[in-house]
Amino acid sequence: MTAGHASTPKLAVRAATKAYSTASGDFLALDRCSLDVKANEIVSIVGPSGCGKTTLLWSMSGLHKLTGGEILLDGKPVAGARPEIGIVFQEANLLPWRNLAANINFPFEIKGEKPDKMWIDHLLQRVGLEGFNAKFPRELSGGMQQRAAIVRALSLKPSVLLMDEPFGALDSFTREEMNRLVEEIWLDTPTTIVFITHSIEEAIFLSDRVVVMSARPGRVAKEYDVPFPRPRSLEIMATREVFDLQNAIKMDIIGGRASSQPAVVKTAAPVN
Numbered sequence: 001m002t003a004g005h006a007s008t009p010k011l012a013v014r015a016a017t018k019a020y021s022t023a024s025g026d027f028l029a030l031d032r033c034s035l036d037v038k039a040n041e042i043v044s045i046v047g048p049s050g051c052g053k054t055t056l057l058w059s060m061s062g063l064h065k066l067t068g069g070e071i072l073l074d075g076k077p078v079a080g081a082r083p084e085i086g087i088v089f090q091e092a093n094l095l096p097w098r099n100l101a102a103n104i105n106f107p108f109e110i111k112g113e114k115p116d117k118m119w120i121d122h123l124l125q126r127v128g129l130e131g132f133n134a135k136f137p138r139e140l141s142g143g144m145q146q147r148a149a150i151v152r153a154l155s156l157k158p159s160v161l162l163m164d165e166p167f168g169a170l171d172s173f174t175r176e177e178m179n180r181l182v183e184e185i186w187l188d189t190p191t192t193i194v195f196i197t198h199s200i201e202e203a204i205f206l207s208d209r210v211v212v213m214s215a216r217p218g219r220v221a222k223e224y225d226v227p228f229p230r231p232r233s234l235e236i237m238a239t240r241e242v243f244d245l246q247n248a249i250k251m252d253i254i255g256g257r258a259s260s261q262p263a264v265v266k267t268a269a270p271v272n
């Protein structure tokens with residue numbers, strides 16, 4: 001996993017602007033949105049519904065063409081899908097007629113490449129899906145399907161993993177379990193992760209930095225460094241400092257619905 005030059009962000013969003021063409025004219029979803037993500041950093045993006053989070057993530061992936069501005073990966077413009085960038089969506093999107101192993105192999109078949117079986121076996125074991133290779137998606141729970149989607153994305157050894165509300169459809173216990181799993185995998189094999197969520201708690205648990213977007217047209221309104229030590233235990237998540245940070249972000253989202261302010265970086269108080 002390449003980190004790039006120390007001073008070059010792994011992923012840079014430069015004045016990203018996206019207008020969708022609709023029957024009633026252009027619809028501005030992003031307006032000069034800028035953001036840097038460092039190598040091996042976990043950044044969560046939160047913001048009011050419809051502020052352009054998914055639009056931003058898809059633009060980062062190269063799957064969505066911007067109307068203005070650019071996305072840079074290791075300093076080079078991203079134009080179109082890139083093998084270094086993996087994506088996990090809210091739905092696991094497994095092919096129902098293929099078993100788990102065949103689903104994970106699918107992207108390799110498309111690319112005409114040989115999968116790294118040892119790495120895939122390691123990932124399956126890491127997420128607790130070893131021994132499930134012959135199971136079909138209908139035989140797997142929602143949480144297991146999302147684990148499979150994570151394995152499928154990581155099997156390609158991306159240097160950036162984009163996650164669009166990957167656990168939004170799961171019950172809260174499974175969601176917490178999946179959050180711990182993402183942190184464990186990341187501690188094991190550091191990767192740059194951009195994570196979209198509606199849950200401020202999830203964002204704080206997972207991230208080195210939480211980015212708050214303004215209401216549409218989306219821009220970065222505020223950024224918070226999250227200094228709490230890892231792994232983030234239940235005890236840490238129950239501290240006053242985490243509670244205060246959670247409230248500050250919540251107030252930004254509620255209070256910032258009407259305006260796009262220039263980005264401000266704040267650092268939350270560390271837990272002693």
Ligand SMILES: Nc1ncnc2c1ncn2[C@@H]1O[C@H](COP(=O)(O)OP(=O)(O)OP(=O)(O)O)[C@@H](O)[C@H]1O
Nearest residue numbers: 020022027029048049050051052053054055056216
């Ligand atoms: N293909 C499209 N054509 C027209 N408008 C679109 C399209 N995709 C998204 N939009 C609009 O752009 C805005 C931003 O959408 P986007 O899905 O990026 O926001 P979001 O912050 O991810 O939303 P949510 O939090 O509800 O998931 C929304 O108002 C949405 O309706």
